[in-house]
Amino acid sequence: MPVASETLTVPGLDAPAEIRLDRHGIAHLRAGSRRDAFFVQGFNAARDRLWQLDLWRRRGLGLLAESFGPGYLAQDRAARSFVYRGDMEAEWAAYGAPDTRAVVEAFVAGLNAWIDLAGREPERLAPEFAATGTRPGRWEAADVVRVRSHALVRNAASEVARARVAARGALALDRYRKALAPPHDPVVPDGLAALPDDLLDLVRLATAGVGFGPERLAARRDEADRWCRVDEDGAVTAAPVPEAGEAPPEGSNNWAVGPGRTATGRPILASDPHRAYTLPSLRYVVHLTAPGLDVIGAGEPALPGISIGHNGHAAFSLTIAPLDQEDVTAYETHPDDPDLYRYGDGWERMRRVAERIPVRGGPDEPVSLAFTRHGPVIHADPAARRAFALRTVWSEPGTSAYLASLAYLDARSPEAFGAALRHWSAPSVNQVYADADGRIAWFVAGLAPRRPNWDGLMPVPGDGRYEWDGFHAADDLPRAIDPPRGFVATANEMNLPADYPAEARRLGFEWLEPWRAERIHAVLDGQDRHGLAESMALQGDDLSLPARRLAGHAAVLPPAPDIAAAQAVLAGFDGRLHEESGAALLAEIWWIHHLRPALLAHLAPDAATRALLAPGDAETLLPLLDAADPGLAPAERDALLVGTLAAAYRDCASRFGADDAAWAWGRFHHARFLHPLSRVNGGAFDVGPLPVGGSGASVMNTSYRPETGRLTVGASFRMVVDVGDWDASVFVNAPGQSGDPRSPHYADHAALWAGRGYRPMLYTREAVDAATERVIALRPG
Template structure:
């Protein structure tokens, strides 16, 4: 332990030996303990110190305990969440991640509880949200860390139901406007399944279980009569966008292509923006283990960062981890469904729910052998259920990190990924010996007779044959190109056999990946500064491709049709969506509010179908523009040109209404801004102070490496990189990071919003690792002693 005077000294029951927390001036806590049990105890204690309201809300949401604090308006969400809890063998669960998982989670939960005990003794420490809502933090059990699954990203159950509805109303070609299928396969409806019988209502339970917690005055005031009016807490479009826009970038560059000769690793996961941030930077140090990076505050360990020997980062990989099953029920006995040569009973389970202001309520949960029941229609003798890897031991989100984060080399890291269940990810890794690697990981069901793109019968004819062995998922060590980059694109090896088991067929658009790989290919002396710039890169490939078509259309038709000043505005643009760019504002308004809707209207004339396609598959839409077919009309190229010019003129007028008549004063960041909205902000009184952070003007879009997805209604940024890491492998103190809006979730903390301006401006802060550097930048020192 470093011998300096502590700003605070705390005596904690459950701590075995002295430990310390050093918070640097950017809010990053550096935790040091004399043994690993104390270390994870301190991690839980410190997470609660900074994020207790967030931890408590996540736990209650995941376990289905919200109604006890917030009333009947949350009972339907509790009911939904309970369907997706892990209910299997806990011995198998504990052994799935690492040999000491149970001990780690026990220490972590004990640490959280120690801070709750401290708050009871010193109420001034309790976050303001508890007094505002009149609630109290609940104590954690070790199994709470692993049983909750619904905050993880899996796919593609919702997509299967959407596809079934689109195919009922239109055709497979129309569904490609929503998401293309790679590798391509011909869709085949399984015998015994009628797609018209699969309603969008079958999505409701899943949507509700995975939705964030929202607070509205009407919801908080709901009575028991209103319980089932609060089942649509999120729009269908939110589910579609979450699938298509929450991803990540990462890359690793071999020392042969860097200016220092050391590898560089960069990772910036993209998720929904909120305050506090989804991620939490932390440094964990005990004898034999010294790791720094980020994870989710509700989980022990880190999932991105380094351990002094190896660095690691991740992005989402498009493995298909869900299937929708359709069952025939027995005539007159709707609780029995056909399975193989007989009938099985739906397992119905009563559970008790506490409800604020009311007596406890008892609700029924329903499961088939494959998973939770999503929908029942006795008239059609139909039941629909979801099978997910969530129900298997070892699929708590990111808990595979408990093995991976302790790997001393790229080779050992790859071996550790046998323990990685969810989410399915692209890992990049680099070690101090100069090795770099890419490993895909995640439980990937083996489907022997279908591709996982449409609902299938639950009668036993379509069963998973286990999971693909981790070693059979794509991976590369020391790639010939000298670097490897991923951005959620389709990156299955080109030489993978078409007869090999399905891994996945739905991926993010390729724009970000192509841009990142292009920049890295051209850079033979890469640096950490270059990696930071690339993480913030706002080059838009769609802008370049569409503007090239526009120039050709103007050449054929003349600029007069779109007005000279509009054409002149776009001429010579570098296709960068910077926050201060007036042309970026015009392009994004044109592309997303006028040209894209015009394409949907042309190719999907049914409004009900169009509602299921938004935001659309960018690669498919761009291909339609570049290669117009008969669906544009005859002649197709002329019809396409007319659409380009007319929608651009409309977009110019739209920008004038939104931003004023002087185009030189337009700016993308005026429309496109990040507001980090506190969950309670819609019901909070001003007297408690401002809990939202922003708005902050930002550049980029969903198609740029610096991803900044936005709501189509008003351009507010909803998802992107909250945390960014750039790691100099071997010279650890020369690594950089940023989190936003700040490290702390307590509005009273100086670290609640202190990183937001830096983040929006593309700045980073040091990711300090050595004791000497940390001591020099310590802003707050907490000494922890056994009680």
């Protein structure tokens, strides 16, 4: 195919460089120096993802109202509570790479260079800017690191939920809301205060995505405070919403298989991070080449470098390790001055920060933000003499999410990789490593607070009795280098080694359900000669261990007319949630809409308590079906199974037709990538719907909204690396690499991804040149 080309003059570039776009959507960036490579990375990110980048910056810094009007003021106020406000010299020094600041400055200079070019040639701007009548803002290097509210930390929402369960005298039932591991009895802190219903509204608002609707865009200044709630889909709304539960868990899978267990005698590394499905995709794959630098892989478009990929010698990937990195603190405030809160034997004054938020079409909005010694005040009630703050690692230097990956881009051994991770703070992660020397490794990395006198599982008084005692040293966190088993694998499960002092160190007790990890380990343990095809198949594995258990229960139920048809559908069902499977549809509808709610109703007859436990933790609920429970006799259990299975069959017949042979999981379970402007332009930029298999319990993690079946969280990016034969590596990034709806790479991965397919992730110069479809030559201004 002919190669398209253009030449651009770019002020700020030190020497000629080029962007080579291959037919799979990857931008291969070649520059004469490391500094220019990161400059070109910023320039290219803005070329392909500027609308996404502009929203990222405006959301994180509280600048949405400047472009979109008063309907965004409440969200801006919330976001500003979580912007990093510490010492910037300490911030830049905290990431481990000595050139972190210079790298970020070069990256931002590249971003601004594209913004300047688009200012001179507006036709280069993505169409969303014209649709909203806006222009992108210019960046400062500090913007990249001051935004904290995009990171994944935890467990404030679960603390509050557990405290509410405890307040109803039902703490023993909380395990059915969220399992704890290793086994641990949560301790109710002394002086635990009653919690207001809207306690976490500001936190949810600060971390919500950016959405658009005609009403919000047209909001008047006197309506600004109405747009302050977040619904269960994560959208900001002015309408009343029920108390939101915890957001769907975001995790990942990764593994590295050593050369002794692979078909090629080379390691294989696989990665598929699970995040909220967005359009454009959260991840962006890029290849940076310069003297001393040759890395390819995925990062977030607003950050320089990559966090998942390889450097031509070592490959690396990450999953979330759910360490507890935040705490809700409660205060008694002074009767005469609500800015004074009790601390120790006296009163301490909140710090007030006055700012002005620019507002489109009107004057700036003055705001006053309050902070305690523990963090931003998230709720205050002077009449009740109480206030609450959120203590989070976000306030510490070096916690801009994923930026510490700059420190390991040059790593060439597990030891060097581990040394770089000493500077990793947020989010807390399982890092997996494999290199061309045949070595593999696993490291847990992240800031883990030391809590000397409590477990972090409920809010605590902020009067000085419950204080962090620094952070655990990197050497306190688990790791394994070249393990005898021959592979390492993680899936957000409780993976602390059996001899780890978990109760003493209290890194965290809330992990994701074990199903994905159990399946990955079973498959890898059973393969003597693992290959790329096997890794790709495992990433697309739609087996649900809970669904298989349910089918087993259905098969042994006593015959009954009400369930004969349902048992026939489930006969021989092996738990694989393929998109064309009718049995998968019935099994999921049975569990999500009928059996799980019935189990909760059995455990918690009180409706208010039951609502606090919903939707329920499969890890603790499913065992109730396996053995007689003191409150659930075998006959009672069978009656519950029969009644809910019959109801599930009728439910499916009502929704999907009386002919159960025509049922298919993909008719309900689907991906639709919604553009932020979907409600404004009638979904013109949306991608989908696409039928998709799997569920949140399968290795192919595709969590979904129970009411609609639309996917919410899962792996939009997948990568499998043949360590040493780099051009054999593959990836997919749904719905596409580009964020510009006019680009051929905006949605070209969507159907491939839904069908478990991949594209080559080419690395060598020869392979890249052969696949190039467009060259953008850059010349210094």
